Amino acid sequence: MKKVTRLAVSDTERCVGCQLCMFACSRRVNVVGLESSCIKVRSVGGMERGFVVVVCRACPDPPCARVCPTDALKPRPGGGVILNKDLCTGCRKCREACLIGAVFWDESQSKPLICVHCGFCVNFCPHSVLEVEKEEHA
Amino acid sequence: MLKGDPLANVLYVDLTRRQYSVERREDLFRENLGGSGVTIRFLEEECPKGTEPLSPENPIIFAVGPLTALFPLASKTVAMFKSPHTGNLGESHAGGRSAIAIRLAGYGAIVIKGASHSPIYLAIHGNEVFFRDASSLWGMGSCFTVGRIIRENEPGAGVRTIMRIGKAGERRISYASVTTETYRHFGRLGLGAVFGSKNLKAVVVSGSGKVPVKDPGEYRRLYNEIYDACTLSQAMRKYHDLGTSENVLPLNALSALPTRNLLASKLEKAENISGETMTRDYLGRRLACSHCPVGCIHIAALREPYQDEPFFYKTSMISYDYEPIYALGTLLGITEPSAFLKLMNRVEAYGLDAMSTGVVMAWATEAFQGGLISEKETQGVHFDWGNYQEYIKGVEKLVSGEGEFYQALGKGVGEASRIYGGEEFALNFAGNEMAGYHTGPGAHLGLLVGARHSHLDNAGYSIDQKFTPETLPSPEKLAEMILKEEEWRQVLSSLVLCFFARGIYNPEVVQRTLSCAGFELSEGDLHQLGRTIHREKYRFKEREGFSLERLSLPQRVYQTPTPLGEIKEGYVREFLMHFSLKVKEGS
Numbered sequence: 019m020k021k022v023t024r025l026a027v028s029d030t031e032r033c034v035g036c037q038l039c040m041f042a043c044s045r046r047v048n049v050v051g052l053e054s055s056c057i058k059v060r061s062v063g064g065m066e067r068g069f070v071v072v073v074c075r076a077c078p079d080p081p082c083a084r085v086c087p088t089d090a091l092k093p094r095p096g097g098g099v100i101l102n103k104d105l106c107t108g109c110r111k112c113r114e115a116c117l118i119g120a121v122f123w124d125e126s127q128s129k130p131l132i133c134v135h136c137g138f139c140v141n142f143c144p145h146s147v148l149e150v151e152k153e154e155h156a
Numbered sequence: 157m158l159k160g161d162p163l164a165n166v167l168y169v170d171l172t173r174r175q176y177s178v179e180r181r182e183d184l185f186r187e188n189l190g191g192s193g194v195t196i197r198f199l200e201e202e203c204p205k206g207t208e209p210l211s212p213e214n215p216i217i218f219a220v221g222p223l224t225a226l227f228p229l230a231s232k233t234v235a236m237f238k239s240p241h242t243g244n245l246g247e248s249h250a251g252g253r254s255a256i257a258i259r260l261a262g263y264g265a266i267v268i269k270g271a272s273h274s275p276i277y278l279a280i281h282g283n284e285v286f287f288r289d290a291s292s293l294w295g296m297g298s299c300f301t302v303g304r305i306i307r308e309n310e311p312g313a314g315v316r317t318i319m320r321i322g323k324a325g326e327r328r329i330s331y332a333s334v335t336t337e338t339y340r341h342f343g344r345l346g347l348g349a350v351f352g353s354k355n356l357k358a359v360v361v362s363g364s365g366k367v368p369v370k371d372p373g374e375y376r377r378l379y380n381e382i383y384d385a386c387t388l389s390q391a392m393r394k395y396h397d398l399g400t401s402e403n404v405l406p407l408n409a410l411s412a413l414p415t416r417n418l419l420a421s422k423l424e425k426a427e428n429i430s431g432e433t434m435t436r437d438y439l440g441r442r443l444a445c446s447h448c449p450v451g452c453i454h455i456a457a458l459r460e461p462y463q464d465e466p467f468f469y470k471t472s473m474i475s476y477d478y479e480p481i482y483a484l485g486t487l488l489g490i491t492e493p494s495a496f497l498k499l500m501n502r503v504e505a506y507g508l509d510a511m512s513t514g515v516v517m518a519w520a521t522e523a524f525q526g527g528l529i530s531e532k533e534t535q536g537v538h539f540d541w542g543n544y545q546e547y548i549k550g551v552e553k554l555v556s557g558e559g560e561f562y563q564a565l566g567k568g569v570g571e572a573s574r575i576y577g578g579e580e581f582a583l584n585f586a587g588n589e590m591a592g593y594h595t596g597p598g599a600h601l602g603l604l605v606g607a608r609h610s611h612l613d614n615a616g617y618s619i620d621q622k623f624t625p626e627t628l629p630s631p632e633k634l635a636e637m638i639l640k641e642e643e644w645r646q647v648l649s650s651l652v653l654c655f656f657a658r659g660i661y662n663p664e665v666v667q668r669t670l671s672c673a674g675f676e677l678s679e680g681d682l683h684q685l686g687r688t689i690h691r692e693k694y695r696f697k698e699r700e701g702f703s704l705e706r707l708s709l710p711q712r713v714y715q716t717p718t719p720l721g722e723i724k725e726g727y728v729r730e731f732l733m734h735f736s737l738k739v740k741e742g743s
Contacts, residue, residue, distance in 0.1 A: 034442050034443050034451035034453075035444055036444035036445070036447065036448055036449050036450075036451060037314075037446050038228065038447065041447060044366070045376065045379070048372050049366050050366055050367050051260050051365055051367050052225075052260055052315060052366070054366075059314060061313070063307070064300075064338060065337055065339065065443050066473035068441060142383060142449075144386075144387045144449040144451075145451070
């Protein structure tokens, strides 16, 4: 049995929109800024109504992987997908297939940015909006 | 600075010709860091002596700093322009998403010149700049609606700023603000009117790029240290719990809470409008600026029934802070939170500076009650302490500019009292309206001599609270303390650090963060830079006719005792003399 971690949004109503998670996600891969972020916080439609936290929800049967013509995206044990950049042609079908908009895009490389559910961003969420779930997997 | 840092990219926009260009200005950023330091240099370049503030020649300069996007709380944008309110140096700071958006769109500064012949808004998405028609937004009743429409028509949700003006800016009220992200403001000194004079309804900037860093390992270590200091220590507690409205009760207990145009400094029923009451009964949501874990922005939810139909309600989300509670609450004798919130909501919809508006209304009330003006001037508005409906009517007429009286009000309390009298109780500080502290001489003199005439220039109110009537510092000592604080704050505002984080970003931390951004400065260098920037601002002010020798405080300030006793005219004169000498010494 292997422990698999999964990023989850526990309560968007607690989100103040600070976007520290977005900065953390890029910083994880040594990028300062937002260019490599796989998580996005935006207002619901005006900050008075609160925020939407857009991040991969680790679908058990991910549509992004299903539409990938080159098998660059493979389902990940515990949900979500793993990207093999070498196989990716940058066709953007995965981006279109994700209803929640959680496939972000690296324009410079023309490849998707895919959340790896590492939970690094959780360490920088000051208001417990994000959490890491752990699951046993064979 | 690091090679290729987009910080040195300056976007120059000409609204008249609808053209733009980008120039590298490493010279300015290397020497002056960013924010206040570079904007004053741009102002010297772009704003010739005697420029008319509402003419196309007046530049609008926005700048961010080297720490923006690298470290938390470097989240302010500094705007500089010639102020239509004071006719002199205009500088205003705002947060929201503005700083991050500008930096990650690939710029350190944006310089806007000229004027459009018809209403437009500017959309800056990374390296693309669009001049969009805004004729259908012009004249719209609410700033909130303008924000919503632009939001729906532009890309970049989550990584953009929408700076816009309301009717007050269009009508060139000299203290019209620019609102960003609904609840943050370039509040003071009339940037909104400068936008209006250029037919510029809004500026949208979006960006999600990256910036270089020197030593990634040290950078991450330092980031974590600062993050912990912001979230685990007590340093920021005041700002995230009750927010700045926490000040109401302590100031009232000290008898330092300006009440009814400073006729008093203690408000009966202050607990009604305190941070504690606002939190308990109204706090609906808290918000943060981009890259700030604190979340100091407090939004009240006001639920109101419709009068004409039962079972019909509306809920408005209205921001509150200490300063608006002071200006649109205690200074007008308003102690009912819902009354304050309704007035605040209107002021926000019009895009007026809340502080100046409150002071202007407070003067009008005293002038009306004292017979200097009558219903003829007020056009039937009965200004009366605590009567928010009348204040809302007054604000409506002020924005519409109906008649000479309201046109004078639209130029500030200085102009109104010059025409109608009552200068002795006009809370006018070198052309700007008073802030919410009657703590002692530091608060008032700090406002008077501060380069922006803002309480945040040097926090004189905070200096006051370190003393008792027995230990009151000498005028010379006070001058020294105020100047020293204002000089250091030039460094902070050049790094566009939020002043709320000043306890975390001490000189040592500032040095280390700057090193990550490729700036090696000693503590001595930083202090010298602060002094230099301050003197540059003063040089500009003096060039435009400002003179410390001619300054005076309104009589009312002397009449109402402070916690440090009555302020004495002799003390003020001596302070100004010493301050003037010290400014010259360091020039």
